Amino acid sequence: MSKTLQNIKLAVDAIVFGYQQNELNVLLIKQKFDGDTDQWALPGGLVQNEESLTEAVNRELLEETGIQLQYLEQLYTFGDQLDRDHRGRVVTVAYFGIVNPKGMEPAAGSDADEAHWFPISEVPILAFDHTKILDVALTRLQAKLNYQPIGFDLLDEQFPFSDLESLYRTILGKEIDRRNFRKKILSFGILEETNEKRKIGSGRPATLFKFNKNKYKELEQEGFSFEIKFA
């Protein structure tokens, strides 16, 4: 063990993605107490002595943005770059999550001056190493799309297949092979065709689908892995 007293602070940061039809956003704040920079940053702050890491990240998020998520997943702990915070050594445990931001208007709280959703393509250079952290989170989110049906929580309960396509195209940031995608997704048996149709644009009304969570859970327990390959 170290002979000298440990002088390392522990923080948490939250990368909250918001997805709405054709747009991927991320939640950013301007810190009130960081006088010498005018930069945007991820919501986050120091862990308190009597709270768990999970409690800490949820508290910081609520305090700084007014937003709460049902579930944040631990992403990675950033502690290899010793000077990542100019105020002293801080190791941060990053968490990420994704929500449908409809009705979730950020409200800058006690610790933040401003809080906003930024389209991913318009994110400015962030404070500290937050640009790198956001990049790691985005890569993880994209990877997860390939093996977990996270996307379904972001759509309406009943949706035309094209909405699911848009979601994948938007988050992955590239075109997908629509025919293979449809074939693959439907082959899993986790989507149910409903009797409803919706008129979109000038074409024929599109069949609406529904995600069958029970079927997915069943398959998951059998060792099923939701796997989509994009050429």
Added chain:
Amino acid sequence: MSKTLQNIKLAVDAIVFGYQQNELNVLLIKQKFDGDTDQWALPGGLVQNEESLTEAVNRELLEETGIQLQYLEQLYTFGDQLDRDHRGRVVTVAYFGIVNPKGMEPAAGSDADEAHWFPISEVPILAFDHTKILDVALTRLQAKLNYQPIGFDLLDEQFPFSDLESLYRTILGKEIDRRNFRKKILSFGILEETNEKRKIGSGRPATLFKFNKNKYKELEQEGFSFEIKFA
């Protein structure tokens, strides 16, 4: 930010798996300075002020076991259970890796009384929350087998196919469908048949295979995902 001074210590722990023909081991130590327990634990300790997390875990591992790994991967940061260490609040960043332990005899160093490889099936109840941490690491290792060719580093450069089968069977802790496994692995094109054969037991000599790392890297860049399903 917290109004009171933060009083949380930051540690690292290493879960080092050793694989040899038909046996999965994990590296454990007995701590010298933990007077009131006689329990085995994972190698690890507090992070020093001037070292990165990666440096810390490698240093602790070397100090306590004499063993060094080329690569340790960050597993998870355990900080939700406030009393996981009875000496005060400690959050630990766990790293894991796997090696061929041939020629790697642990030598208990300055901080440890004993250091040994334990077969996974014979691991005693560990100190702190280390039983849980080991469990998370094993689950991650098993999951990785399904999408990364980690296994190949643990075999001889040329190996009969049955060695690869044993590796999967041993780490997953269950029988696998040999025929499907062989078909799937060979379909990836990342194994090369050599002209060498080896006599195993009383049967016909078995063809030896070689892992084609260049081919794997090539496929990986094309978005190939090494995916094996076990029914």
